[in-house]
Structures are given as C-alpha cells and as structure tokens.
Amino acid sequence: MGGPLGHVRVLELSRVLAGPWAAQTLADLGASVIKVEKPGAGDDTRTYAPPYAANSDGSQSSESAYFLSTNRGKRSVTIDFIHPEGQKLVRALAAKSDVVIENFKVGGLAKYGLDYPSLQPLNPGLVYCSITGFGQTGPYRHKPGYDFMIQGIGGLMSITGEPDQRPGGSPMKVGVAVADIFTGLYATIAILGALAHRDRTGAGQHIDLALLDTQVAVLANQAMNYLVTGIAPQRLGNAHPNIVPYQVFAASDGHIIVAVGNENQFARMSEVIGRSDLASDERFATNASRVNHRAELIAILHGIFVTRTTRDWLDVLERAGVPCGPINTIADVFADPQVQARGLRLDLPHPAIGSVPSVANPIKYSVTPISYRSAPPTLGADTDEILREMLGVTPAEIARLRKACIV
16 A cells, blocks of 8 residues: 555544544545445435536436545445444454544443443554544533534634624634544544554554644634733734734725735835835834734725726736735636646546546655545445455355345
8 A cells, every 4th residue: 555654554433524534634645444334324424415526427426525525545334333243343343453533422432332442452552533522521521513613612703704893794604614624634643643652662542632622722823812911812804913914905806815924025015006105104114013003004005905906916916025816716726727736636536426526635745645545435335345355254244244234
C-alpha cells in the first residue's frame, strides 16, 4: 500500500462527518480503512440528499454528494453489531486493526462489547479514537452534539455575521460544518501521535475528542482577545477584530477583499487609491490607530472603492503589492487557474456510476505523494472479501450470516 501510512489498518465505526473525515484523511495517507455500516441502511449521509451524483448517461444515481465528499479510499463492510454474532465479527476485525474510530454516544458501544476497555485486552496496541459532541466527561457528556449546535455553544456564531445594528445583522453559522471538520482533523493528528507513541512503546491508548473542545480551541486569537481583556468579541461582519483595513468593500459592480497586513501595504494602498495623505494621518498611521479609528477610515474607503469596478481595483492593488482578491462562487473556484494547476479536482472511477468527482487532499509530500485508492464504496461492497480474507469466514458461513441479516 502506498503512502506514509501504508502499514496501518483503520476500522471505522463512525458516520456523518467528523469521524469519516478523519478516516478519509488517513486513507489518503495510505491507511487501509474498513468502514463498518448497518446492513440495508449504511452511513446516515447516504440519504443526505439531493444532490446526487450523476450516472455516466447523465441520469441521477442513488449516490449522495454528501457521502461521496467524505468516504473516499475506504472499503465498506455491512455488519449488524446489535446481534451477538455481528459483535463477534467486529471484535475480530478490531483485533487485527491498528486504529478504531467511533462516534457513538458516551458508553454507547459498551453494551456491544466494542468500547475501548472491551477491545484493549484483545489488542493492547490499539489506538481507539472516540468522537462525541461534548467528550467523555463533564455535565454535557450524554448530550447529542451536532455541528450547528456546537458552533453556537462554542462561541463561533457570536463572532460570525453582521452586527445587530446593520441590515441583516444576526448570529450566523459558517457555510461548512467546520466544527465537525476541525474535529476530524484534530482526530487525525491525535491518531498519528498515538501511533508514534505505540511505535516506541507497543502500547495503544484511548483518545477522547469532543466537538465542543475543538470549537473552543479554534477560536484562536478571538479567544485570546477575550482572555486578555475580559471583553467578549462581537460580530464585525467581514471585518477583522485586530487589523484594519482587512475586510470586504463594495466596488461599482461587485465586491472585493482588501487585506492590509502592515504599514507598508497601507501606504501603498493609500497611494493607489489617490489618498496618500491617509498614511500620514495620525488617526491611521499605525494599525493600532486604525483599529481605534476604524469607523472613520472605513467610511472613507467605502466612498472610494465604490467608484470603480472590481477588476479595476484588483488590477491596481495587485500591481502595488496590496493583498486583495475577488469573492468567488464555488463554480469560480473550480474554474480558477491556480486551483486547476494545483490539481484540486479529482475524478475517480466508481463501480456503480462510472466516475465521481472529488476534492483532492491538500497535502503535498515530496517523497510519499498522496494516492487515491478508490472512490467512496457502495454499501457493503467489500463485505465478502473482508470477512473471507481477514477473518477466514467461508462463503457458506457468509451466506448464512447474510440470510440472518447479520451482514
């Protein structure tokens, strides 16, 4: 198996986004990932649709875009582990795996004998990653946690959106489930750390990851703004709390982003917009003074940027070395020459619909490049192969298990 994790086997007992995102990332790095799904139903996101991918003839398939976004490179085995025989099969797979990823409620797998204390004696080197909304401890540990809720509880929505006094002002969630995705990425990091520890000591361990913990962690400078002042940051729309000007401006035919990061850039911006005096104005001469006189400066800049087109401003600002950019639609993103040059769109062969698009992993290794084993699997596509090759289950026994709806 190619990639830096070609020696690692992952057993995924998770669904929806955070756990599957971690497992897909590990698969991109070369790990062999076995996704256990419920017979006849599978991961919840198989039904999070429309939209669906298209068949090769252009008709609509039954493969949801959501599921396809986060299950690349995996093999699917369908096992009903509510049944004791299904539990036995999953335990046998865990005994031969390096990593287990699960996102059931706290204690949810203990009754099936699939929690860490049950599996650790079978496989002392097992790295077992539990992902929940609120973690394994604390007063909220038994509550369900969904990304939207976590963005609210974790403070992100309080700093996202326009202020109340502006038109449309209200708390706003981010357009992608970032709490889930960040948790999936932190899970990947945590698993890699635990594998490094195991390589030195032979001992596995239990990883406790919570969406809320992750959301609080990625508040980053906004959290620190509060911690050092005691004042909770407020919503600023597209403006930056610590840098000015660093926001969206309306042009005559659309909008542009201007991201001035230092005094030299501010001086160059002031010159190209025909207001070189701004750089010497004591209200705006330093970033700190610009933050303190934000309203006056932004009013001036709004009046200037609205006088020319987005293309005009982008051309002159780029020539002057002032960081700026357009606000692309997602269609614009995939048509962008830089995005295309970086190979961020993939087309992977799919056994049911011919080919499916995907978004490439952004990691660029010089020695062990990312490779893409397969498109996301159809439900249960690999059940027979995995049971036969890994566990030695005979075809007759598989047929019996299937007839009993265990697989």
